Amino acid sequence: MDYTQYPDARGHFGPYGGIFAPETLMHPLAELTEAYAKYRVDPDFLAEFEADLQHYVGRPTPLYHAQRLSAHLGGAQIHFKREDLNHTGAHKINNTIGQAMLAKRMGKTRIIAETGAGQHGVASATVAARMGLECVVYMGAEDVARQAPNVARMKMLGATVVAVESGTKTLKDALNEAMRDWVTNVDNTYYIIGTVAGPHPYPMLVRDFQSVIGRETKQQSLTQLGRLPDAIIACVGGGSNAMGLFYDFLNNDGVAIYGVEAGGDGVETGRHAAPLCAGRPGVLHGNRTYLMQDDNGQIIGTHSISAGLDYPGVGPELSFLKDTGRANFVAITDDEAMEGFRLMTRMEGIIPALETSHAIAYATKLAPELSKHQHIVVNLSGRGDKDMNTIARIEGWTL
Amino acid sequence: MNRLATVFADTRAHNRAALIPYVTAGDPSPLLTVPLMHTLVDAGADVIELGVPFSDPMADGPVIQRATERALTYSVTMRNVLEMVMDFRRQNQQTPVVLMGYANPIEAMGIEQFAREAASAGVDGVLTVDYPAEEAQPITDALAEVGLANIFLVSPTTPYAREQAVLKQASGFIYYVSLRGVTGAALSDLDEVRAKVEELKAQSSLPVGVGFGIRDAETAQKMSAFADAVVIGSSLITAMEEVAPQGDAAVLAAAYGLLSPIRAVLQR
Numbered sequence: 001m002d003y004t005q006y007p008d009a010r011g012h013f014g015p016y017g018g019i020f021a022p023e024t025l026m027h028p029l030a031e032l033t034e035a036y037a038k039y040r041v042d043p044d045f046l047a048e049f050e051a052d053l054q055h056y057v058g059r060p061t062p063l064y065h066a067q068r069l070s071a072h073l074g075g076a077q078i079h080f081k082r083e084d085l086n087h088t089g090a091h092k093i094n095n096t097i098g099q100a101m102l103a104k105r106m107g108k109t110r111i112i113a114e115t116g117a118g119q120h121g122v123a124s125a126t127v128a129a130r131m132g133l134e135c136v137v138y139m140g141a142e143d144v145a146r147q148a149p150n151v152a153r154m155k156m157l158g159a160t161v162v163a164v165e166s167g168t169k170t171l172k173d174a175l176n177e178a179m180r181d182w183v184t185n186v187d188n189t190y191y192i193i194g195t196v197a198g199p200h201p202y203p204m205l206v207r208d209f210q211s212v213i214g215r216e217t218k219q220q221s222l223t224q225l226g227r228l229p230d231a232i233i234a235c236v237g238g239g240s241n242a243m244g245l246f247y248d249f250l251n252n253d254g255v256a257i258y259g260v261e262a263g264g265d266g267v268e269t270g271r272h273a274a275p276l277c278a279g280r281p282g283v284l285h286g287n288r289t290y291l292m293q294d295d296n297g298q299i300i301g302t303h304s305i306s307a308g309l310d311y312p313g314v315g316p317e318l319s320f321l322k323d324t325g326r327a328n329f330v331a332i333t334d335d336e337a338m339e340g341f342r343l344m345t346r347m348e349g350i351i352p353a354l355e356t357s358h359a360i361a362y363a364t365k366l367a368p369e370l371s372k373h374q375h376i377v378v379n380l381s382g383r384g385d386k387d388m389n390t391i392a393r394i395e396g397w398t399l
Numbered sequence: 400m401n402r403l404a405t406v407f408a409d410t411r412a413h414n415r416a417a418l419i420p421y422v423t424a425g426d427p428s429p430l431l432t433v434p435l436m437h438t439l440v441d442a443g444a445d446v447i448e449l450g451v452p453f454s455d456p457m458a459d460g461p462v463i464q465r466a467t468e469r470a471l472t473y474s475v476t477m478r479n480v481l482e483m484v485m486d487f488r489r490q491n492q493q494t495p496v497v498l499m500g501y502a503n504p505i506e507a508m509g510i511e512q513f514a515r516e517a518a519s520a521g522v523d524g525v526l527t528v529d530y531p532a533e534e535a536q537p538i539t540d541a542l543a544e545v546g547l548a549n550i551f552l553v554s555p556t557t558p559y560a561r562e563q564a565v566l567k568q569a570s571g572f573i574y575y576v577s578l579r580g581v582t583g584a585a586l587s588d589l590d591e592v593r594a595k596v597e598e599l600k601a602q603s604s605l606p607v608g609v610g611f612g613i614r615d616a617e618t619a620q621k622m623s624a625f626a627d628a629v630v631i632g633s634s635l636i637t638a639m640e641e642v643a644p645q646g647d648a649a650v651l652a653a654a655y656g657l658l659s660p661i662r663a664v665l666q667r
Contacts, residue, residue: 010533020502020529022458024554024579026561166464167454176457183458184580186556283502283529284455296476297507299454 001324003250006317011200011287014323016316021199021286024183033201035106040208045101052097053212056130057087059094061213063220063377069347069364076230076370078363080380081217083241084352090382091213091241092123096192098209100127103190110134110189114178116143116171116237117308117355118150119382120194125159135159138177140170143307150386168301171237171311175285195238196315199286203315210244217377218248225375231256231366234379235359236276236329237308239315241381250326259318260362262304263331273302275314276322276329289316305334305390306354308382332358338394340364341384353382354390402495402523403548403571406445407606407627416623416665418443419608420658421499421632423450423463424480425470427643427650433486434647435654440494442655443662448526448630451480451500458528460583462633465640477504477513481520488521495523497550497571502529505538514541524548524571532564539568552576553599555591562602572606572628573599582611583633593625620664631661 006013021029039045053059061082070078083091096113103111111133115121121137128135137154141163144151154161167173175198182191193202196210221228232249234242236259249255264272272278275290282291284299292300292312304310321327332340337354340361345351352360356379363378370376384391392399410417420439424432436447452470456463484496498517505513505527517525524547530538532551539549548571553562556579566573577592578584592609599607609622610630619629638657642649 018534019531020534021531022528022554023531023552023565024458024556024576026531026533027556027558030561166461166468172455176455179457180460180581184584186579282506285457286529288506291503293503293507295507296474296478297453297504298471298476299503 013320016319073367075367076374084383090119095209096123108190114174118147125154125157138174142169195240207243211247213244214248230374245379257327262309263333264303271303273304274331308355351384417445417628421448423466425475426466442658453501460581497524499526518545526550
C-alpha cells in the first residue's frame with residue numbers, strides 16, 4: 001500500500017476526511033486548494049519556505065540521543081527530535097510559516113487562528129507580526145486561564161486574543177468560533193488551521209508543511225544511527241506533530257508507529273481525550289474522523305491535563321492509519337504524563353510541554369520491551385515553559 | 400404532490416412569498432415545541448423549519464447557539480425531534496416541516512435509518528449545513544428513496560459552476576443565504592441578494608427562499624418582491640427569549656406577535 005497516494009482529489013483518506021463545510025466556505029476552500037496546488041510545486045515558494053525554516057525557525061532541529069534516560073530505562077535507545085528548539089518553542093511554526101506565505105500570495109490581509117495550548121496561536125501571531133498581517137486568535141476561555149504565558153505572548157506580538165465562552169470553552173469551541181469568523185469575513189481573511197484536521201485541503205497542507213520533521217528525522221537516523229529507527233512516537237491531539245513525524249515513514253514497514261492520545265483520568269473513566277482509542281467515526285469541523293461522541297451524535301466534553309490534546313476529534317489521516325493498522329494508538333493518563341515530564345526534566349535537563357510528555361511517557365513504557373540495540377524516536381514537539389502554572393499547581397509550588 | 404410542492408404552488412397562485420419561521424426543537428423547553436409549532440402555523444407560517452440541536456453549531460450565530468444550548472440542557476436527541484414532528488402531525492397534516500441541522504446526529508443514527516424514521520414521523524425535507532453537494536450524494540439518495548426533499552444552501556460566495564452542482568441534487572426549495580456570515584448577522588446588500596435569487600430562478604424550477612439576516616417586516620417585505628419564501632430565525636428566537644421568564648404563554652404570544660405582521664406584508 002502506497003500511503004503517499006492520500007488524500008484523493010476530493011480530500012478523502014479512505015472513508016475519512018472530505019469537505020463537510022457550510023456552503024459559504026466551499027468556494028474559499030476550492031480557492032485554497034487551487035492556490036496550494038500551484039504553490040506546492042512552485043520553486044520560488046519552496047525556496048522561500050526552506051529559507052525561512054532555516055534562518056527564521058532554526059531548522060534542521062537536532063535528533064538528540066537521550067543516553068541517560070535510555071540507560072535508566074534499560075531498553076531501546078531513545079532519541080528526541082528537538083522541535084522544542086524551533087523559534088516559538090514548538091513544531092507549530094513550520095505550518096504557520098507555510099500558510100502565511102499562502103495567505104499573502106492569495107492577497108489576504110487578515111489571518112485568524114484557533115488555539116488550544118496557545119502554541120499555534122503564538123506561532124500564528126508571530127508570522128502575522130513578521131508579515132504585517134492583522135491577526136485574531138480564538139481560544140477557549142478555560143484554555144486562556146490555564147495557558148496565561150502564551151496569551152501574554154500573543155498580545156505582545158500584536159494579536160487580538162478572543163476568549164471563547166461557548167460550549168465547553170476549550171479547543172473545539174475555539175474552532176467553531178474561528179469558522180464563524182471565517183464565514184463572516186471570508187473575502188479578506190485567511191484561516192490558518194493549526195492541525196491536520198478541518199475540511200480538505202487543510203489536513204493535507206498542514207501535513208505537508210509539517211512533514212519536514214519526518215524528512216529530517218529520516219536523514220538524521222541514517223547518518224547518526226546508520227539505519228531507520230525501529231519505532232517512532234508522537235502525541236496526538238489533532239495530530240499535526242504526529243503526521244509531521246510519521247508521514248515520511250508510512251511506506252517504511254519496518255518502522256513501528258505509535259500515536260499517543262490523552263488518557264486523562266483513564267480511558268475507562270470516560271474522562272479523557274482519546275477518540276482513536278475509545279471513539280467512533282462521525283463528522284465534525286469539516287471532516288469525517290474518529291470522534292468522542294455520545295449515542296446521539298453529540299460531541300462530548302474531553303478531559304486532559306494538556307490543553308493542546310484536549311480535542312474530541314483527530315486528523316482524518318490518523319483515523320485512516322488506525323483502520324489500516326499502519327499506526328498503533330495508545331492512551332497515556334494525566335498522571336503518567338506527569339511522571340514522564342518529571343523523568344525527562346530530571347534525567348535530561350529538558351523541560352517538555354505537557355502534550356509532549358504523553359509521548360515521552362509512552363516511550364518509557366515501550367523502551368524496556370525492546371533491546372539496547374534498537375532505536376526509538378520521540379517527537380519532542382514543544383517545550384514546557386507555557387505549562388509552568390499547571391505544573392506548579394500539581395507539584396504544590398507557589399510561583 | 401408532496402406538502403412542500405403544494406405550499407409553493409399555493410403561495411405562487413396567491414402571488415405572495417411563503418413564510419418560513421425557524422425554531423430550535425426543545426427551546427425553550429421540549430414540552431413547548433409542539434404547541435409552538437401550532438402557534439407558528441396560526442400566525443401564518445407556510446413551512447416550519449425545525450432546528451435539530453447539535454453540540455457544535457459552527458454556522459450559527461450567538462442567538463441560535465443559545466437556543467441550541469438551552470435545548471441540549473434537556474438532552475434533546477434526533478429521535479426526540481422526530482417524536483415532536485409525529486406529535487405535531489396528529490393535528491396538522493398540511494404544513495411542511497423541514498429539519499435543519501448538522502451531519503453528525505444523522506451519521507450517528509445512520510443515514511438510511513434516519514431517512515426512514517424522518518419520513519414516517521412526517522418530516523418533508525432536510526437541510527444539513529455540513530453536507531455540501533460534494534459530500535451529500537448518500538443522503539440525497541436516502542432521502543429521495545423515502546420521498547423527502549434534500550434542501551441545499553446557496554451563498555453569496557457560491558460561483559455559478561457550483562450552483563449547477565448543487566441544483567443537480569437539490570429538491571423542495573433552494574435556501575439562499577442572504578449574507579456572508581452566520582445566522583442572525585446583519586444583512587448587507589439587497590440588490591446583490593435579488594441578483595443571485597434571480598440567477599437561481601433562471602436555472603431551476605425550484606422555489607428560492609431567502610434567509611439569514613431577515614429581522615423585521617420591512618426587510619421581509621423587500622425580499623418577498625423577488626423571493627419565493629422568507630426565513631425568520633434569530634429574530635423570532637430573540638423575541639421568545641426576551642419574554643421566556645414570564646412563562647410559556649408569553650413565549651407563544653411573542654412568537655405570534657413577531658410573525659403575524661411579517662406574514663401580512665408578504666403579499667406582492
